[in-house]
Amino acid sequence: MRTVSHWSGGTFFAGTSTDTAPVTNPATGIVTGSVALANVQDARAVIDAAESAFPAWRDTSLAKRTTVLFTFRELLNARKGELAEIITAEHGKVLSDALGEVSRGQEVVEFACGIAHLLKGGMTENASTNIDVASFRQPLGPVAIISPFNFPAMVPMWFFPLAIATGNTVVLKPSEKVPTAALWIAQLWAEAGLPAGVFNVLHGDKTAVDELLSNPAIKAISFVGSTPIARYVYTTGTANGKRVQALGGAKNHAIVLPDADLNLAADAMVNAGFGSAGERCMAISVLVAVGDIADTLVTKIAERTRTLTTGDGTTNPDMGPLITQAHRDKVASYIDTGEKDGATVVVDGRTVQANGGPDGFWLGPTLIDHVSTDMSIYTDEIFGPALCVVRVDTYDQALHLVNASPYGNGTAIFTNDGGAARRFHNDIEVGMVGINVPVPVPMAYYSFGGWKNSLFGDSHAHGTEGIHFFTRGKVVTTRWLDPSHGGINLGFPENN
Structure with a gap:
């Protein structure tokens, strides 16, 4: 049985720890390998590799960095099918969805290929008499990326292309549930000509995370995961003097007004609620139906939901399994509780007949109507294929309901x-807003991130905010002296 090791200094690194975790195919329930879990010594060895590589990479010209980025982009484009197959085998998502994930991540790689323009500073000649002022942005040093299980390629690619392009070195700590994609990416970077130690992969659990959060060599942390862990990462990392962007959980609402195209809305709710088995931080988990459209809209959604197929992602179903048996059971328990609390299960995925292994982690798409805001199925982030319907009478009630959520x-x-759409995007207290778009994930040249308990820190992912997160500003004021500048002057010499 294969063992997934670390990647340090441009090569595989077994480490000294004997602890491992199983790697499982969610569509079969079969353990396909194991992943090394780093101890503190292993984590420090990987961090040391990143620290050692930083000075040379920082001083590498933008022209050479960009050449490596373009080569990586071409290799990824040619071989992204390989990466998608790895994602499907370890996460379970449908192969076409895995390909889409890689493509969205590649947008950030392409954005980073323009780093020479994005890092251009400013200069003012003769700001004061014979004094010039110039501004620069320079890299931080070794940085860490702690990524979740649901997007083994895309989420890391939100961060590492910009971190590398701006001159930093990277330690990626992927989820131990989906470790192989990170190693594949590391080898692709090596093939693209990235110097050893610039991109490293550290596998592990809390021990590895805590070392990244406390080790003084790591200057910044990018994290994506649940809100409680995001809060912990942000609090611990900043207490250790690090720059931190920690993207947390979500409970995303979609409001449907009475004048909407209900067929379009029904299609969108199915796509946004059940894509990737609902294991997306941008999935719509709550439909807020306004006015007297609820019965019609629920009927349309139910009709579409019942046509969906669930199965092994390699066989081209509509939806794959959940990531683990424990998570599958947790999501099902929320449906059980919601039903006991008085909600109506319109389409029940608990008894789905899946086209996959009998021990796969199956839970079909589930539609739940008459959900109230005091039910746990509404208040908690479920992260599964459970779409709740909340009925309200007015737009103002719907707006208040969304704004009252602790997530944004x-x-x-x-x-x-x-007019209603414009009022909505002005008044809503949420970081990413869609107008007739159910999953409003921005393009790479904009920045991704939410409000409230969905983000800890000041910077969103990728876009210009990503460039600023991985760099720090420097301003240089220059005057070349000549005899006319001699003498004593206790004032500000540049104010002339």
Whole structure:
């Protein structure tokens, strides 16, 4: 049985720890390998590799860095099918969805290929008499990326292309549930000509994370995961003097107004609620139906949901399994509780007949109507294929309901009224907003991130905020002296 090792200094690194975790195919329930879990000594060895590589990479010209980035982009584009197959085998998502994930991540790689323009500073000649002022942005040093299980390629690619392009070195700590994609990416970087030690992979659990959060060599942390862990990462990392962006959980609402195209809205709810088995931080998990459209809209969604197929992602179903048996059971327990609390299970995925292994982690798409805001199925982030319907009478009630949520990651409104849409995106307290778009993930040249308990820190991912996160500003004021500048002057010499 294969063992997934670390990647340090441009090569595989077994480490000294004997602890491992199983790697499982969610569609079969079969353990396909094991992944090394680092001890403190192993984590420090990987961090040391990143620290040793930093000075030379920092001083590498933008032209040479960009050449490596373009080569990586071409290799990834040619071989992204390989990466998608790895993702499907360890996460379980449908192969076409895995390909889509890689493509969205590649957008950030392409954005980073323009780093020479993005890092251009500013200069003012003769700001004061014979004094020039110039601004620069320079890399931080070794940085760490701690990524979740649901996007083994895309989420790391939100961060490492910009970190590398701006002159930093990287330690990626992927989820131990989906470790192989990170190693594949590391080998692709090596093939692209990235110097050894610039991109490293550290596998592990809390021991590895805590070393990244406390080791003084690591200057910044990018994290994506659940809100409690995001809060812990942000609090611990900043207490150790690190720059931290910690993207947390979500409970995303979609409001459907009475004037909306209900067929479009129904299609969107199915796509956004059940894509990737609902294991997306931008999935719509709550539909807020306004006015008297609820019965019609629920019927349309139910009709579409019942046509969905669930199965092994390699066989081209609509939806794959959940990541683990424990997570599958947890999501099912929320459906059980919601039903006991008085909600109506319109489409029940608990008894789905999946096209996959009998021991796969199956839970079909589930539609739950008449959900109230005091039910746990509404209040908690479930992270599974359970779409809840909350009925309200007015737009103002819907707006208040969304704004009252402790999360503020993504939201959407479906309407044909431009005035209502404009009012919504102005008044809503959420970081990413869709107008007739259910999953409003921005393009790479914009930045990704939510509000409230969906983000800890000041910087969002990728885009210009990503460039700023992985760099720090420096301003240089220059005057070349000549005899006319002699003499004593206790004032500000540049104010002339």
